[in-house]
Amino acid sequence: MKKMFIAGNWKMNTTATQAKELACSISEAVKQLPDSSIQIAVCPPFTSIQSVGEAIAGSKIILGAQNCHFKDKGAFTGEISLEMLANINCKAVIIGHSERRTYFFETDSLINQKVSAALTAGFLPILCIGETLDERRANQTFEILRRQLDIGLENITLNNPDDLVIAYEPVWAIGTGIAATIEQVEEAHTWLRHYLTGRFDEIGETLAIQYGGSLTAENADDILSIADVNGGLIGGASLKADSFLSIIRFSMKYI
Numbered sequence: 001m002k003k004m005f006i007a008g009n010w011k012m013n014t015t016a017t018q019a020k021e022l023a024c025s026i027s028e029a030v031k032q033l034p035d036s037s038i039q040i041a042v043c044p045p046f047t048s049i050q051s052v053g054e055a056i057a058g059s060k061i062i063l064g065a066q067n068c069h070f071k072d073k074g075a076f077t078g079e080i081s082l083e084m085l086a087n088i089n090c091k092a093v094i095i096g097h098s099e100r101r102t103y104f105f106e107t108d109s110l111i112n113q114k115v116s117a118a119l120t121a122g123f124l125p126i127l128c129i130g131e132t133l134d135e136r137r138a139n140q141t142f143e144i145l146r147r148q149l150d151i152g153l154e155n156i157t158l159n160n161p162d163d164l165v166i167a168y169e170p171v172w173a174i175g176t177g178i179a180a181t182i183e184q185v186e187e188a189h190t191w192l193r194h195y196l197t198g199r200f201d202e203i204g205e206t207l208a209i210q211y212g213g214s215l216t217a218e219n220a221d222d223i224l225s226i227a228d229v230n231g232g233l234i235g236g237a238s239l240k241a242d243s244f245l246s247i248i249r250f251s252m253k254y255i
């Protein structure tokens with residue numbers, strides 16, 4: 001059976017009021033769906049994470065954060081710890097999103113510290129990886145993915161295939177409206193499955209690999225049908241309950 005995990009990354013969008021409204025709409029719609037093994041998460045901005053948590057309580061939706069610090073507490077102005085997030089029922093965390101790598105200079109080693117801390121704290125880390133357009137044009141895609149995984153997962157051991165999610169997000173497809181082609185997604189996900197199986201043996205065979213990068217209600221059916229695509233990390237299309245729900249419904253076809 002194919003695993004499916006659909007996660008919405010709201011980025012720096014939605015006021016607390018808007019976030020609560022969006023969360024309520026998604027939560028109500030998800031409650032109407034037939035029971036299935038599909039996993040769903042929403043990752044709102046920190047200012048609304050607690051109220052979104054309350055709005056989705058009682059639904060199967062998991063609360064996720066868009067970032068975290070790797071230390072429990074201390075003098076790290078502006079940062080949020082996993083301990084703080086756990087206390088408000090947050091269960092998943094996006095780590096190493098390309099926007100954090102690009103605009104906040106996050107390195108693979110820092111990302112590795114965050115993945116390790118998230119696993120220790122019992123969180124589900126969603127580790128984002130992906131090449132830029134220049135790297136793809138220079139035929140460096142798999143070299144980049146290998147480096148991001150080699151360092152991002154250094155010293156990481158897994159006991160369970162549900163403990164980690166990899167999100168393949170070609171940087172050039174994020175927020176641009178130009179998703180990767182079916183062939184490009186298929187090629188990358190097949191490569192990633194091979195890498196993960198080599199790295200984690202049987203556990204790697206069933207780790208979820210999400211696709212991210214302009215995934216919409218229009219292209220979701222085709223992309224989610226690909227064998228090693230186990231759902232999506234969705235930015236723009238997760239900000240409207242209707243489009244997010246359409247993507248969830250398409251994913252249910254392939255479990």
Ligand code: PEP
Nearest residue numbers: 174175212213214235236
């Ligand atoms: C993302 O935020 O990870 C993302 C893939 O954004 P978008 O769906 O808007 O391209």
